[in-house]
Amino acid sequence: MNLRRRIDAIKKPFAKGEKWERFAPAVNAFDTFLFVPNHTTHKGAHIRDGVDLKRTMVTVIIALLPAFIYGVYNTGYQYFVQSGLAFTFWDALLHGALKIMPMVAVSYGVGLAIEFAFAVYRGHEVNEGYLVTGLLVPMIMPVDIPLWMVGLSVAFAVLIAKEAFGGTGMNILNPALTARAFAFFAYPTYMSGNKVWVSEASNVDGISGETILGSLAAGNEVSYSMFDMFMGAIPGSIAETSTLWVLAGAAILIFTGVGSWRIMVGGVLGAAATAILFNLWGANALMSFSWLNHLVVGGFAFGVVFMATDPVSAAQTTKGKWVYGLLVGVFCILIRVFNPAYPEGVMLAILLMNVFAPTIDHYVVEGNIKRRKKRLNATLTPAT
Amino acid sequence: MSLDINLKKGLKIPLKGKAEKKLVHAKSSDSYALCPSDFHTHVPKLLCKEGEKVKQGQPIFYAKAAPEIQFVAPVSGTLTQIVRGAKRRILSIVFQADGKDQCVKHKLPELSSLSADDVKAHLLSSGCWPFIKKRPYDVIADPAQTPKGIFISGFSTAPLAAELPFVLEGQEADFQHGIDVLAKLAPKVHLSVAAHDDSFLSSVTAAEIHRVKGIHPAGNVGVQIHHIDPISAGEVAWTLGAEDVAIIGRFFSTGIFDPTRTVAVVGPVVSNPSYVKTRIGAALAPLVSAVGLEGDGQIRIINGDVLSGRAAHADGAVGFYSNTVSVLAEGNRYRMFGWLPFVGPNIFSMSRTSLSWLLPKKNYSLDTNMNGEERALVVTGEMERVIPMDILPMQLIKECMAENIEKMEALGIYEVAPEDFALVDYASTSKLEAQSIIREALDLMIKEVG
Numbered sequence: 001m002n003l004r005r006r007i008d009a010i011k012k013p014f015a016k017g018e019k020w021e022r023f024a025p026a027v028n029a030f031d032t033f034l035f036v037p038n039h040t041t042h043k044g045a046h047i048r049d050g051v052d053l054k055r056t057m058v059t060v061i062i063a064l065l066p067a068f069i070y071g072v073y074n075t076g077y078q079y080f081v082q083s084g085l086a087f088t089f090w091d092a093l094l095h096g097a098l099k100i101m102p103m104v105a106v107s108y109g110v111g112l113a114i115e116f117a118f119a120v121y122r123g124h125e126v127n128e129g130y131l132v133t134g135l136l137v138p139m140i141m142p143v144d145i146p147l148w149m150v151g152l153s154v155a156f157a158v159l160i161a162k163e164a165f166g167g168t169g170m171n172i173l174n175p176a177l178t179a180r181a182f183a184f185f186a187y188p189t190y191m192s193g194n195k196v197w198v199s200e201a202s203n204v205d206g207i208s209g210e211t212i213l214g215s216l217a218a219g220n221e222v223s224y225s226m227f228d229m230f231m232g233a234i235p236g237s238i239a240e241t242s243t244l245w246v247l248a249g250a251a252i253l254i255f256t257g258v259g260s261w262r263i264m265v266g267g268v269l270g271a272a273a274t275a276i277l278f279n280l281w282g283a284n285a286l287m288s289f290s291w292l293n294h295l296v297v298g299g300f301a302f303g304v305v306f307m308a309t310d311p312v313s314a315a316q317t318t319k320g321k322w323v324y325g326l327l328v329g330v331f332c333i334l335i336r337v338f339n340p341a342y343p344e345g346v347m348l349a350i351l352l353m354n355v356f357a358p359t360i361d362h363y364v365v366e367g368n369i370k371r372r373k374k375r376l377n378a379t380l381t382p383a384t
Numbered sequence: 385m386s387l388d389i390n391l392k393k394g395l396k397i398p399l400k401g402k403a404e405k406k407l408v409h410a411k412s413s414d415s416y417a418l419c420p421s422d423f424h425t426h427v428p429k430l431l432c433k434e435g436e437k438v439k440q441g442q443p444i445f446y447a448k449a450a451p452e453i454q455f456v457a458p459v460s461g462t463l464t465q466i467v468r469g470a471k472r473r474i475l476s477i478v479f480q481a482d483g484k485d486q487c488v489k490h491k492l493p494e495l496s497s498l499s500a501d502d503v504k505a506h507l508l509s510s511g512c513w514p515f516i517k518k519r520p521y522d523v524i525a526d527p528a529q530t531p532k533g534i535f536i537s538g539f540s541t542a543p544l545a546a547e548l549p550f551v552l553e554g555q556e557a558d559f560q561h562g563i564d565v566l567a568k569l570a571p572k573v574h575l576s577v578a579a580h581d582d583s584f585l586s587s588v589t590a591a592e593i594h595r596v597k598g599i600h601p602a603g604n605v606g607v608q609i610h611h612i613d614p615i616s617a618g619e620v621a622w623t624l625g626a627e628d629v630a631i632i633g634r635f636f637s638t639g640i641f642d643p644t645r646t647v648a649v650v651g652p653v654v655s656n657p658s659y660v661k662t663r664i665g666a667a668l669a670p671l672v673s674a675v676g677l678e679g680d681g682q683i684r685i686i687n688g689d690v691l692s693g694r695a696a697h698a699d700g701a702v703g704f705y706s707n708t709v710s711v712l713a714e715g716n717r718y719r720m721f722g723w724l725p726f727v728g729p730n731i732f733s734m735s736r737t738s739l740s741w742l743l744p745k746k747n748y749s750l751d752t753n754m755n756g757e758e759r760a761l762v763v764t765g766e767m768e769r770v771i772p773m774d775i776l777p778m779q780l781i782k783e784c785m786a787e788n789i790e791k792m793e794a795l796g797i798y799e800v801a802p803e804d805f806a807l808v809d810y811a812s813t814s815k816l817e818a819q820s821i822i823r824e825a826l827d828l829m830i831k832e833v834g
Contacts (some may be wrong), residue, residue, distance in 0.1 A: 006719055032757060036722030039754040040715050044819040045691045045809035046684065047397070047543075047712065049739050050731035052756020054723035056763060056813050059737050061723065127760055169760030169814075208528060256725070256736040262767060316764040360777075368776050369794040376616040 007031055014277075027120040029126035056129040059258045063249035064135055064239075064306065071239030072096035075143050078235055079199035090231020099199055101237060103138035104149050110151045111137075114158045117284065118167060127168035129175075130158070136176035136306065140299065140347075142181065142196040149187055152168040153179040173354045174313045177303075177347055184347070186336075194218075197235035211236050213298045213336060213343035216285050229296045240299040247355035248257055250305040263317065267332075268302035271295060276334040286337045300332055303346035313354040317364040324360055328353045388579070389611045391598030393772035395734055395807055399543040399690065400747040401647040401659045401711075405550050410674035412764070416459045416479040416665040417701035418444060421694075423514060424823075425523050425830060428455070428474050436463050441488035441511060441641035444477060452527060456511030458643045458665035460486040479665070492637040495564060500530075503568045507632065511641050514704065515628035518619045519609060520798035521826050531622040533613055534570045536563075538585040538626055539578035539596075541603030542689035542806075546625045546648035546707045552661065553646075555630040556584045563591050563634030570622065576608045585626075598772060600691075606804045610773045615798050616626035627707050647702060647810035649675045651711035652682055653688070654747035665701045671709055682714040684752055691806035692819060715753025723756065731755075734766070734811050756814055763813040775800065778806060781818055784825035789832055792825055802826070 011031065014024040031037075032054070041048060053320050076092030078079030087095075111134045119126040137154055157179035162171045184191045194210035195202045212222050212234060230243020240246075253259025273293030282288040294300065308314060308328045315324035328349050342348060402778070420428040428445040431454075432438060438461065443454040457463075461481040469475045490510055498506070504527050507513045516534075518525040522617035525531070538548055544653035552559055567573050567590045577585045579597035586593060594612055601607050605623045615621055624632075627645055634642050643664035650657045655676035662671060668685055677683065686693040687703035692708045694703065698781045702709065721727075725737040732748040734742045783791040800822060 003720075030725075030780050035718040035720050035755060036753075038716040038754065041754055044817045046693065046695070046710070047399070047690050047750040047810060047817065048753070048755045049735075049813075050733035050755050050813050051735045051811075051813050052723060052815065053759040053762060053813055054756065055725050055733075055737050058723065059725045065395050081403050088771040107523075124761070125757055127762075129760075129762060144626065163549040169762050257766075258735060258737065258763075312762055314764075317776060318629055318765065318768055322766075328817070349386050365776060365795070368774065368779075368796075370687065371774065372616070372794065372796055375614065376618075379616050380620065 003020065004035065007034070010351075022123075023120055025123070025125050026116050029116065029119070032125075053128045056258055057131045059256050060306075061135060063252035063259070064132070064244040066100065066248040067239045067242060067302065067306075068135065068139055070242045071139060072100050073234055075099055075199050075238060075379040077233060078197075082198055083200070084206060097198065097237055099143050100138060103141065103145075103149055104135065106147045106150045107137045107154050110136040110154045111158050114163065116162050122167065124167075129168045133157075133176045133179075137179045140176065140180050140237045140302070140307075142191060143194055143199045143238055144202060145183065145187075149183055149190060152184075154181040154295065156182045169311055169312055172358075173351055174307055174310045177307055177351055177354075180347055181351060188291040197237075211298065213286075216289060217283060219376050222289075225306065226290075226293055226296065229293060234297075237299060240302040240322065240337070243296040243301045246301040246305050249252070250301075253305065253309065259305070259323050260311070260325075261308055262321040263309045263325035263328070264304055264313055266322045267329040268295065270326035270329025271300060271304075271310045271333050272329070274330045278333065278337055284337070286343075294333060294336070298336075298344050299346045303332070303350055304328060307346075308353070313357065315357040315360045315364075317361050319367075320360045320364045324353055324357055327360075342356050387575075389594060389596045389602075389608070390600075391596065391602045391607070391611075391772040393769055394541070394599040394601055394718060395770050395811065396599040397691075397810070398732065398747045398752070400652040400749050401650050401657045402544050402656050402747075403546065403650045403659055404548070406658050407646070408656070408658045408674050409662055410660045410662060411670045413662075413667040413670045414461075414481045414483075415667045415699075415701075416456060416461070416481060416663075417476045417667070418479075418665055419476045419701065419703065419751045420445070420455075420474050422704040423447070423455070423524055425827070426450070426453070430466070430474070430477075432463050432635075434463060434466055437461075437482075438463055439486045439488050441490075441509035442792070443511065445474075447524070450524075450526070452508050453524060454508060454511055455514060457490070458663055460484055472714045475577050483822070487640045487642075490635075492636060492639050493693075495561075495568075495636060498568065500568050503565060507565075509519075510635050512628075512632050512635055515624055515632065517623050518617060519606060519615055519801065521830055521831070522606075522803075524618075524800035525622050528668070529620050531570045531620045532615075533572040533574055533609075534566050534622045534624065534686065535576070535605050535609050535612070536566075536591070536624050536626055536629055537576050537603055537605040537608055537817065539576070539581065539603050540708075541690075542599070542691055542708075543600070543824060544648070544650040544657075544708065545603070545689045545831060546646070546659070548707075549581070549585055551627055551646045551648070551707055552630055555627075555634070558630040558633035559584075559626070560588055560633065561637055562629035562631070563588055565632055565636050566624070566629065567591070571583040572613055574608070576605070576612075577604075579601075590784075601770070601804055601807060602772065604801075605803055606799065606801045607772055610775075610799050617793055617798060619798075625705060625707065628705075638700045641730065645702070645707060647671065647707055647709055649709045649711070653678050653681070653713050654750075655709050662702055664704055667700065668696055668702060668709060671702070671710060677711065679713070684712045684714055686710040686712065690750075691810060692803040713749070713751040715751035717753065717789055719753075734769070756813075756815055758816075761814050761816065766811050766813060767808045767818075770811050771804070773799065773804070776807070777818075781805075781808075781816070781821055784821050787825075789829065793833075797822075797829060 076095035331349035
């Protein structure tokens with residue numbers, strides 16, 4: 001408890017009525033990271049579950065790690081394979097880490113600075129939500145995006161998409177996807193095309209970094225097998241490529257109960273059904289692209305597992321989650337097939353459904369209210 | 385035997401310290417107390433002074449807003465002290481027992497000759513009335529109303545709660561008589577029993593028996609009402625604790641208000657958790673020392689179960705409505721990196737972020753630590769997992785916080801009591817205080833709608 005006493009001494013000037021009271025949330029954020037505080041229950045239930053927001057968010061981060069680590073490796077792998085250099089596993093990992101770790105650092109640095117500032121300004125504790133957002137942002141960016149763009153996108157997302165709405169728990173849109181959407185529309189040349197998806201593709205002529213969906217939209221043949229797409233050894237945003245490792249994360253989220261399986265299953269069903277319908281129609285390359293491939297290619301799996309399930313921006317009612325998940329899947333395929341300017345549909349599909357999630361919930365809530373009204377009317381009118 | 389109700393949602397918290405089915409003898413206490421705070425919304429008006437001699441069953445105070453509701457002395461002796469708090473609010477009324485057992489004896493004609501109004505009058509004058517609570521609002525019933533039904537839960541599912549068939553052992557006839565009395569007051573009396581109940585409760589007559597299967601909160605009477613005959617706007621149902629039915633029955637056969645009650649003294653820090661025969665208002669300290677405590681750390685004594693009971697002082701008394709006294713260790717300690725998931729089997733969690741799911745048979749020594757800090761509402765779906773009713777808990781809580789009366793009504797505020805949301809308190813990742821939000825919302829409804 002020696003450490004505990006030292007921390008208590010450090011925290012003294014931040015206590016109530018002391019000089020730096022205002023900055024207490026910032027200090028508390030570090031303290032509660034080291035120690036679960038000694039707070040006891042004062043009203044309500046006298047015992048509380050072991051779970052708290054830190055535990056939940058850290059579980060999500062653990063679920064993200066397989067995809068993240070594979071993404072780091074794949075970044076190096078794509079670079080070395082396309083440039084024809086000999087390499088080992090560790091070379092690939094190192095190349096990826098050198099590219100990606102600075103992005104992670106910038107994302108956490110900028111985002112947490114804003115979060116801390118708002119916590120101090122509003123006088124509430126720092127919420128842990130950004131621990132996940134901060135890791136998600138680099139994971140869904142192209143590898144060669146300049147660091148200042150990462151920082152700017154994060155600042156936009158946290159300020160406009162989150163804090164402007166009241167902070168954690170109040171946002172309409174998923175902050176990580178908002179960051180990506182901002183970069184996507186503000187700097188399209190860094191976010192789409194065939195020169196951004198593989199490390200150094202824009203500098204080295206030999207490297208072609210086109211995504212599968214991109215080349216399909218451009219009317220080209222696909223040279224990857226479904227196995228490649230599933231394993232993830234393909235170009236794409238940093239951590240979206242490997243369906244296998246995304247599924248590992250999904251397993252953690254579903255098993256721990258932290259992520260909504262209803263949204264995930266709904267999303268897969270929606271996308272599969274829509275893609276099968278288009279397969280039957282088959283008017284263009286993306287329509288006839290096998291529905292199974294649609295599920296494993298691009299950011300669909302990553303988006304449905306890690307982005308659509310963000311509990312704040314998703315539908316919140318049990319029934320609403322099914323509808324929301326299904327529609328994310330449907331819109332993802334619709335955008336992919338009908339809009340060649342946006343070969344990757346999942347980002348826009350989720351953001352669109354984020355906007356409609358409160359509407360979906362509204363109808364579920366109305367259903368509950370109507371059942372109750374019906375019962376009331378039944379008791380008011382005596383049975384004849 | 386009537387309808388079976390099968391509830392799947394809820395949570396069984398594997399808490400250590402369940403009472404063994406045996407009675408231990410506690411040193412009979414001399415000190416008794418009545419706490420007006422047991423009677424939510426009611427302001428007491430005193431009928432006795434400090435130093436006055438009182439008989440068991442003698443009215444001590446009445447409710448300011450409803451003078452016909454009287455509260456009587458649980459024991460014969462002397463009213464020694466009226467403890468007051470801020471603004472002279474009465475915190476407790478303390479009695480010193482004289483051991484003479486002088487009782488106020490009421491003359492009662494045969495039950496069959498009594499009308500509903502007669503029964504009410506006797507319940508009111510005897511001090512039995514406050515046992516009857518009403519839904520909506522979970523406060524003492526209004527004698528002027530006629531409920532659509534009286535609901536009694538014959539089993540409790542809360543962690544470590546007293547087993548009612550055991551508590552009522554030896555009082556079977558009183559209980560049946562109590563049901564007969566209540567049957568005079570409402571068109572229907574509903575008694576819910578556990579699915580595998582083979583006690584006398586299953587063969588009680590004059591009540592409709594419902595078999596209810598499920599984990600906590602399936603034993604909550606509010607949950608049962610919701611599935612038997614839900615309360616719509618404008619309707620009233622009454623509820624009673626099963627042991628209080630026996631007290632009413634005893635009053636109608638003997639004419640004496642006899643608040644004897646068997647109480648389970650339980651908890652992870654109790655060395656010999658068991659049942660103790662005592663009475664309403666008896667000092668808690670002798671009960672706790674009868675079962676013994678482990679260790680010498682700071683403890684919290686709770687009147688009621690660990691989810692919806694109320695913390696009592698060391699010199700507190702058995703609450704008017706409680707049949708369980710729980711003792712927990714205070715959790716005012718720091719846990720280094722205590723938030724790390726998948727570490728250690730000693731943290732119990734409804735989510736599988738702890739390894740507790742690997743040990744389904746293990747019982748836990750939970751304490752009063754919050755296990756985290758209050759946060760914004762982020763996680764969804766956890767409240768729905770512990771509310772086995774057609775109620776949208778998160779939406780209802782949000783409307784309660786916004787004090788939007790119309791929406792609260794539409795979302796079913798009349799059907800819930802704070803205790804039904806106790807598991808939301810427990811399970812909330814954001815450490816939401818759902819019970820107090822619901823209580824405040826109900827108080828607002830009393831004020832605005834009545």
